[in-house]
Amino acid sequence: DGGITQSPKYLFRKEGQNVTLSCEQNLNHDAMYWYRQDPGQGLRLIYYSQIVNDFQKGDIAEGYSVSREKKESFPLTVTSAQKNPTAFYLCASSIRTGQDEQYFGPGTRLTVT
């Protein structure tokens, strides 16, 4: 089946550690996105990538980093510089940027203590 996978579903880390969240898609989509969701709030864009080896900052990129070495993969690293990393993280993709709707993965719940 085509889709977007995120692993793991739940992730626990100690404060001060970097952690990488996985996002893979087999939809042959060009564009990929990372969002953060906090309770009582909508989704906020962290980073997005339109093509391989290119990515752009979203509204809340500070403390995060990404790479796009392959079309299928767009991993997100939550660094120790992110002050409030505990959140639900959603990855999405779209055929291309602009008008197309985004399709979402199942999300990863990150808890940092």
Place this chain on the structure above:
Amino acid sequence: AQTVTQSQPEMSVQEAETVTLSCTYDTSESDYYLFWYKQPPSRQMILVIRQEAYKQQNATENRFSVNFQKAAKSFSLKISDSQLGDAAMYFCAYRRRRNNDMRFGAGTRLTVKP
């Protein structure tokens, strides 16, 4: 900056009845897209319906329809014949046509009573 406002944090509806979720947005653009996404307890975001701003006709997908009022910058979602499976968080979202920056509202939690 574009903002999306959902003024109803929670709504409830009786099974088989109709409910309308509200959404307003602020933009100076004329060419954009609007979306309603559903997030059930599994937290998987699912696209419910989309509307292109240049289309006057309101989008419809089975039991889901929208009332798009461009001048008023309003984009409400109507769910007819509500089912228990419709219970979820619903998010309204806006995106400019040539832009990747999708803006989401804070969401409305819909409860369906049997």
